[in-house]
Amino acid sequence: xxxxxxxxxxxxxxxxxxxxxxxxxxxxxxxxxxVRHPEPLRVDAxxxxxxxxxxxEGHPRMRTLPGVAITVRGQLxxxxxxxxxxxxxxFDDRGWTLRWSTAGHMPPLVVKADSRTRYLHAEPGIPLGVxxxxxxxxxxRALSADATLVLFTDGLVEHPRRSIDVGLDTLxxxxxxxxxDPLDELCRTLVGRRPSDGHDDMAVxxxxxxxxxACPERxx
Numbered sequence: 001x002x003x004x005x006x007x008x009x010x011x012x013x014x015x016x017x018x019x020x021x022x023x024x025x026x027x028x029x030x031x032x033x034x035v036r037h038p039e040p041l042r043v044d045a046x047x048x049x050x051x052x053x054x055x056x057e058g059h060p061r062m063r064t065l066p067g068v069a070i071t072v073r074g075q076l077x078x079x080x081x082x083x084x085x086x087x088x089x090x091f092d093d094r095g096w097t098l099r100w101s102t103a104g105h106m107p108p109l110v111v112k113a114d115s116r117t118r119y120l121h122a123e124p125g126i127p128l129g130v131x132x133x134x135x136x137x138x139x140x141r142a143l144s145a146d147a148t149l150v151l152f153t154d155g156l157v158e159h160p161r162r163s164i165d166v167g168l169d170t171l172x173x174x175x176x177x178x179x180x181d182p183l184d185e186l187c188r189t190l191v192g193r194r195p196s197d198g199h200d201d202m203a204v205x206x207x208x209x210x211x212x213x214a215c216p217e218r219x220x
Contacts, residue, residue, distance in 0.1 A: 038069030038076050042091055066091045096209040098141045098149060103127040106154050106168075113146035113214045115176040119168065146214060148186065149207040150175060155200030156190065170195035180214045 043065040055062065060083075067081035085091065100108060104124040111117050125136035143149065157167030171190065178189050187206045194202065 035069070035076065035079075038071050040066070040068045042066045044090055064091055096143045096145075098143055099138060101125055101136045101138055106152055106157065108141075109150040109152070109172060109175060110141070110143070111148040111150060111175045111179045112144070113148075113179055115179045117172040117176050117179075119172065143209055145209060145212060147209065148175075148179065148183070148212075150186075150190070151205040151207075152190070153201065153203045155196055155198075155202040156194050156204060157196050158200055159195060159197045160199070161197075162195075167195040183208055 046063055046065060062083045064085070065081055065083050067079055069076055070078045070080055082091070098108070098120075100120075100122070102122055102124045103126060107119040107121045109117060109119055120139070120141055122139040123137045126134055152171075154164070157164060157171050159167055171194075174190060174193055174195075175186070178186050181189065183206045187204045190204055191202060196202070
């Protein structure tokens with residue numbers, strides 16, 4: 001998930017708090033800060049920062065930087081960061097867009113702060129690695145500042161005695177009730193009260209855009 005025309009530097013696998021703290025840090029210190037303080041940050045002007053020491057020779061140009069730590073059950077696994085929008089505008093909490101491709105996985109679930117939910121059904125492509133030359137369909141969806149994105153495996157909703165649609169409907173209703181919960185609590189609730197019978201492996205990834213606001217916004 002990234003703002004329009006940004007350059008992702010890692011895979012979008014992250015879970016973050018509901019109230020990001022923006023920071024103004026030096027270039028090299030940014031990554032160390034994420035390790036020491038695993039919470040979202042934003043650097044608005046790296047070169048002008050009084051503690052900036054620059055980058056090694058040949059390093060790509062970087063002027064602005066939002067980043068977030070990748071944590072699972074409190075354990076740090078790495079960092080996700082973006083740099084320098086191609087339109088040279090600063091990173092902010094507006095204009096975030098989800099871009100994704102699917103090989104027939106469960107559809108992403110968008111949960112709004114006012115408890116509206118929507119599954120993002122989309123045309124699937126072939127699984128990764130089957131044919132590198134085969135074009136894959138890409139999908140885009142604008143995310144408002146009060147949106148929570150939930151990605152999950154089918155083990156969260158599959159039950160041998162119920163249709164998959166029943167499981168998806170149940171998960172959507174459960175997400176709506178807990179739409180304003182802190183992100184970690186929301187994910188734990190979805191796993192703990194899952195509509196599946198638990199026979200298959202489960203993974204849940206919750207994402208909120210930087211600047212998340214738990215206020216209703218009448219956007220689709």
